[in-house]
Structure formats: structure tokens, C-alpha cells
Amino acid sequence: MWNPSKSVRLSSICTKIAIVLVICAAFAMPNLIPTYVNYTGKDPEIIHSLLLTVYACVLPGMLSLICLGRLLSNIRREEVFIEKNVKLLRVLSWCSFVVSAILFISGFYYILFVIIAVCAAFLGLILRVIKNVFEQAIVIKRENDFTI
Amino acid sequence: MIVVNLDVMMAKRKISAGELADKIGITPANLSILKNNKAKAIRFSTLEQVCKVLNCQPGDLLEYRKGEQEDE
Numbered sequence: 001m002w003n004p005s006k007s008v009r010l011s012s013i014c015t016k017i018a019i020v021l022v023i024c025a026a027f028a029m030p031n032l033i034p035t036y037v038n039y040t041g042k043d044p045e046i047i048h049s050l051l052l053t054v055y056a057c058v059l060p061g062m063l064s065l066i067c068l069g070r071l072l073s074n075i076r077r078e079e080v081f082i083e084k085n086v087k088l089l090r091v092l093s094w095c096s097f098v099v100s101a102i103l104f105i106s107g108f109y110y111i112l113f114v115i116i117a118v119c120a121a122f123l124g125l126i127l128r129v130i131k132n133v134f135e136q137a138i139v140i141k142r143e144n145d146f147t148i
Numbered sequence: 149m150i151v152v153n154l155d156v157m158m159a160k161r162k163i164s165a166g167e168l169a170d171k172i173g174i175t176p177a178n179l180s181i182l183k184n185n186k187a188k189a190i191r192f193s194t195l196e197q198v199c200k201v202l203n204c205q206p207g208d209l210l211e212y213r214k215g216e217q218e219d220e
Contacts, residue, residue: 142188143188143189146181146186146187146188146189147187147188147189147190147191148174148178148179148181148182148187148189148190148191148194
């Protein structure tokens, strides 16, 4: 039977798979990007720019996945409304904004990136709202815990 | 701020924290929070039990002190 515990475990497994995929992709990018450029018939001069964009996004991307992993492990330990999770959500939202900024700049040579940049910025905004909700939830929980 | 004078009443009634917690039906940890003025609120049911066990009025336990900073 499906339950929240199994859902958290599945999310945790997916996060770990994503970390492995990002690492593999980072190593494979020097081969993948020229193949993509040749296949789509784009100007080969953008290969270096594409590589630069992808590698610039790897660091915030990995940091996001690590934060997600930690967030999920905290939830598995039933530590949901804690300051640590607020910090993790804050880092996650900033990572989204950084990726958004990188992709927005990259939009000058490859317009498709602008669309992803807007999506990343929107995701960062959603994460910021969730972070604010968590902050308030911690205050309410503290008050409940100290109501005798 | 509201000050809980539970320790004063406990001393007057000569009752230990463990015994009081047992009689009220709350954990010693929660009683300690209440006794040390760290509680944010008290349920009427808990207050009723404390008054019943200590044979006192809520006013004997709770005191309002003007101008004192609230603990965060």
C-alpha cells in the first residue's frame, strides 16, 4: 500500500539517481554538446558557450540536489518544522535564482535558455514562499510545544 | 508579562514536581517548562487540574507584571 513514508523514500531514491545523472552528464558533456550541435545543425561556435553555461549550472544544480537530499532525510527522521529545513529551502531558492540568472545571460546566444530561465526564476519564487510558510509553521509549532 | 508562580504554590503545599506532574497527568518536562516560566500558554484543563491538586485559585498561580520584557 502507498503511504507518505514510501513517497519520501521514492523521492530520496530519485534525488540520488539525479545526483548520479548530473555527475555522469558533467563528464559526458564535452561529447554530448558537439553531438547535439551537429545533430541540430547549429553554428559550431556555440559549443564552448553551451559548455560554459552547462558547467556554470552544474554547481548550483548539485547544491540543490544535496539540499533536497538533506531535506528528505530530515523529513524521514520526522524533523519537519526545524530551522535547518528553512535554511535548506533558502539555499534551494537561491540556487534556482542563480541558475535563472546564468540561463538568462546565456539567452543572448541561445534564445531557448530564456524560457528555462523564467521557469527557474518561478521555481525559486515558489521555494521562497514555501520557506516563508515553514518559518511561520516553526513559530506556530514552538507555541504549540510550549502550551502546557 | 504573565508570571507563573507555580513554584511558590508548590512550596506552600509542600509537593514535589514529580508528584504534582503525576497527579495532574502531564510530563515532568512540561511541568518544568511551566514552573520555569518558559510556557507560552496554559490550557484551561491543565490550569483546572493544577488548581484542583494544589487547592488554589488561578490567580494564586498567575501574576501580571507590568513593564517586564517577555522572554523569547
